[in-house]
Amino acid sequence: MEIWHMAAIEVNRLTKKYGQFLALKEISFSVKEGEVYGLIGPNGAGKTTTLRVLSTLLEVTSGEVKIFGHDLVKEANEVRKIISYLPEDAGAYKNMTGREYLIFISAFFGEGQGRKDMLERGLKFAHLDERIDDKVDTYSKGMARRLLVARALMIKPRLAILDELTSGLDVLNAQEIRRTVKTSAQQGMTLLLSSHNMLEVELMCDRIALINDGMIVASGTPRELKEQYDAPNIEEVFVKVVTK
Amino acid sequence: MSSLSNIIKKEVKELLTPATLVPIIIMALIFGSLGGAIGGATSKLSEKPIVGVIDQDHSVLSQFVYSQLDKNSKIVYNQSDVQAGIKEVSAKNGVALIVLQSDFQSNITSNHSASITVVWIMRGAGMADTFSMAPVQAVLAVMTTNLSRYIIDHHVTENSSVILQPLKRHEDTEFKGRMMVGISPDIISSVVSQQGLVVPLIVLMVIIMAGSMVISSMGMEKENKTLETLLTLPVSRTAIVLGKLVGAAIVGLVVAGIYMVGMGYYMSSLMISAPIDLAKYGMTLGAFDYVLVGVSLFLALVSALALCMILGIFTKNYKAAQTMTLPITLLALIPMFVTMFTDFDTLPTSMQIGLFAIPFTHPMLAMRELMFGNSALVLAGIAYNAIFAVVAMFIAVSLFRKDILLTGRVKSAQRSRGGMLVQSMFGKRRR
Numbered sequence: 125m126e127i128w129h130m131a132a133i134e135v136n137r138l139t140k141k142y143g144q145f146l147a148l149k150e151i152s153f154s155v156k157e158g159e160v161y162g163l164i165g166p167n168g169a170g171k172t173t174t175l176r177v178l179s180t181l182l183e184v185t186s187g188e189v190k191i192f193g194h195d196l197v198k199e200a201n202e203v204r205k206i207i208s209y210l211p212e213d214a215g216a217y218k219n220m221t222g223r224e225y226l227i228f229i230s231a232f233f234g235e236g237q238g239r240k241d242m243l244e245r246g247l248k249f250a251h252l253d254e255r256i257d258d259k260v261d262t263y264s265k266g267m268a269r270r271l272l273v274a275r276a277l278m279i280k281p282r283l284a285i286l287d288e289l290t291s292g293l294d295v296l297n298a299q300e301i302r303r304t305v306k307t308s309a310q311q312g313m314t315l316l317l318s319s320h321n322m323l324e325v326e327l328m329c330d331r332i333a334l335i336n337d338g339m340i341v342a343s344g345t346p347r348e349l350k351e352q353y354d355a356p357n358i359e360e361v362f363v364k365v366v367t368k
Numbered sequence: 369m370s371s372l373s374n375i376i377k378k379e380v381k382e383l384l385t386p387a388t389l390v391p392i393i394i395m396a397l398i399f400g401s402l403g404g405a406i407g408g409a410t411s412k413l414s415e416k417p418i419v420g421v422i423d424q425d426h427s428v429l430s431q432f433v434y435s436q437l438d439k440n441s442k443i444v445y446n447q448s449d450v451q452a453g454i455k456e457v458s459a460k461n462g463v464a465l466i467v468l469q470s471d472f473q474s475n476i477t478s479n480h481s482a483s484i485t486v487v488w489i490m491r492g493a494g495m496a497d498t499f500s501m502a503p504v505q506a507v508l509a510v511m512t513t514n515l516s517r518y519i520i521d522h523h524v525t526e527n528s529s530v531i532l533q534p535l536k537r538h539e540d541t542e543f544k545g546r547m548m549v550g551i552s553p554d555i556i557s558s559v560v561s562q563q564g565l566v567v568p569l570i571v572l573m574v575i576i577m578a579g580s581m582v583i584s585s586m587g588m589e590k591e592n593k594t595l596e597t598l599l600t601l602p603v604s605r606t607a608i609v610l611g612k613l614v615g616a617a618i619v620g621l622v623v624a625g626i627y628m629v630g631m632g633y634y635m636s637s638l639m640i641s642a643p644i645d646l647a648k649y650g651m652t653l654g655a656f657d658y659v660l661v662g663v664s665l666f667l668a669l670v671s672a673l674a675l676c677m678i679l680g681i682f683t684k685n686y687k688a689a690q691t692m693t694l695p696i697t698l699l700a701l702i703p704m705f706v707t708m709f710t711d712f713d714t715l716p717t718s719m720q721i722g723l724f725a726i727p728f729t730h731p732m733l734a735m736r737e738l739m740f741g742n743s744a745l746v747l748a749g750i751a752y753n754a755i756f757a758v759v760a761m762f763i764a765v766s767l768f769r770k771d772i773l774l775t776g777r778v779k780s781a782q783r784s785r786g787g788m789l790v791q792s793m794f795g796k797r798r799r
Contacts, residue, residue, distance in 0.1 A: 142771070142775060176596075176774070179596075179600045180599070180600060181596055181599055181600060181774060182771050182774065182775075183770065183771050201602060201604060204600055204601060204602040204603075205602040207600065208600070209596065209597070209600040210597075211593065211596045211597070213593050214593050214594070214596065214597055215592040215593035215594050216592075216594065217592065217594055218592060229597075229601070232601045232602055232603060233602070272597075275597075
């Protein structure tokens, strides 16, 4: 049995409205430090909204969110120091080279040797070899995503929030990115990720929450969920929960 | 046919957006109001001009000239005191005081042209301010022709040069409390316009260049999907806004500077050397005046950039950002055209208020107003621009903390609950 240190994420009755549209309806969940937590659900269920709120990008309509004890609303700047958010369709500055982009980002998180180490990690994670000195504009989708994952993980955030980590990537690129992320998770980094890829979620996550129509409708470890819904895999669980 | 109409319908819907229409409507309104102002000025030309006439000769010929002037203009002063005449004509909104010299008739009878002095009363230095001179010029031309006829009919003299040119005109101009001897209003207007043309052009260029940089930067952040990453970095929203504004200001100033070097050579080739010594009339700028012009320009730039940042927040992508610069450009063109055409001091109060409210007006006016010693208006403009810049920056930073930055327009339901901007700015705030 694993020992969790403290709550990395505590979400209590979080509601998010866009105008009159209720995107999140009083959802509550918690993620322990070092845990890999996955959010799955159909399109428009509220996964990305949840991740964006937790990344301090969107305002909280009501409810309470704490990241490593920091109140998301009152201490947003403190939260930003310890998190890293990778949006689904994120891009990098096209007029920079991959190396320049990593240098630009590292300047916000450290200086001196710490920054140099950060950059080394970034270069290793990106695994772009000599192409690291080419303009981002010339990168393939897989290369750009590897650079962005490297950007997100090189700073060693206490919490990495990853939206659709490998969406639209070929198998090889997806596998490489998953390996990189898993390595970071094994080193104690807390991960909150969303995905449409049920295999990816099952492989990577310690616990999963199924979100549908702005509500968490089921949660547990992959094994618990499969047992609870008498399903051979998470994909079947997903179908049963969503079509229930 | 239905396929064709379907495509046409789609094209019209795609092209006829508020972003396309609003700038055109604003432009139409500007031309409309300018047309109204010109129409107002030109309609006055058909009325009899208001003048004062001082007959110092009281001779037959001078009285004939007086009668000619009386026939074609409205004489509001006909006593003998020049200073009182200027005051009276000015108070009655008149254009000129015409003085027939005491040797008027004797000069003609002794085969010399008679002397008249025209003291022009000039209220503003804009092009439109010289329009009112035209009817007086016409009256003087008719009067001169009729005087020539009179000289022939009454055999006053047979000297052909005197008959052809019976009058020798001397022109002075009373301009904003200064008596400029031997200078006509059109010379003053042209010199003042030349002096005040460079700053408005600089303001326009800097605002267009730097403004489009800010809006484009926001458009590119959104199009390249880099904004979300930027917003989750451990840096305050104020620092992001300031970083973008200062970066755009530096690039905008460099680009505008390069442009202005070429423009400067072009303008200097067009400008004639000033035929009047402005220093003689106290119309030069000191070091402090230049500091005020600089401060005014800086604050207008900050205001423009903050406004552009606010517009940039609403832009969806780089293409949309290009059209977003139009409102700012138009806002800078209004004071530029108005100050070129008219003088701020001679505008109706409503137009003065409207122009004052545009932050770009103040640096455009600053040089001219300081030249005339009207530093109060310049200082008031600086104070206004400082407040405007702070408020615009506050709004920009506040909007940067709101969902609207990422989600774009707020749905109508939210708008109905007290207004989009108010809702966005004063809703629950995130640090």
